[in-house]
């Protein structure tokens with residue numbers, strides 16, 4: 001088990017983004033007056049998770065001026081190399097791929113931790129909780145998003161990050177946890193990715209009537225960006241291109257309320273819907 005200290009590779013201070021205020025239903029002025037930034041923070045396990053489950057959603061909200069952050073807990077060092085690099089080079093290559101995808105999608109705050117791929121469940125809970133609490137208090141997103149408790153596909157790292165994210169979102173709100181890691185902060189809503197494989201959702205009849213589809217985002221206007229970000233994960237793309245093989249597989253992305261208010265109309269077409 002790797003116990004080295006987490007490394008915050010890239011942190012950028014945030015400010016209230018006026019572009020986000022123009023979009024009805026996304027933000028209201030008081031949110032900025034009390035120091036809250038309209039934002040989404042994705043708490044994920046591997047480089048490519050962000051594009052895989054939410055590339056279109058990220059592109060959509062980034063285009064609307066919403067601050068998007070991603071905390072990625074590993075550098076994907078056990079993934080495929082795609083015959084592009086050596087296994088030793090893979091963590092560095094995948095980190096660069098994630099940075100390229102972030103640029104394409106409009107992710108402004110990227111933090112990459114160095115926990116070991118496939119062994120994320122063994123990360124020291126105190127250490128990863130603190131790192132995630134610090135990220136939440138620094139970015140102060142209105143919504144945190146992670147995998148569901150089954151990790152979407154039972155991947156042990158996805159299950160682990162869902163567990164750590166729940167732990168951190170609760171701890172971030174309590175001033176007794178890590179007072180040196182920033183002012184306490186409570187997200188308005190925490191979301192899981194919806195049940196089912198994201199690339200299958202577009203082919204499901206009456207998807208809106210399915211349990212667990214609380215937010216259904218039409219990503220067709222952002223399909224090109226999602227596809228470009230998928231391609232940016234060059235080492236993983238040979239597998240990804242078989243999953244995201246046509247327009248149906250990049251039609252929608254969906255999320256489920258884990259914590260916080262449910263939207264009045266289910267499924268909502270906007271993650272910030274009241």
Ligand SMILES: [Zn+2]
Nearest residue numbers: 045046049158
């Ligand atoms: Zn993953």
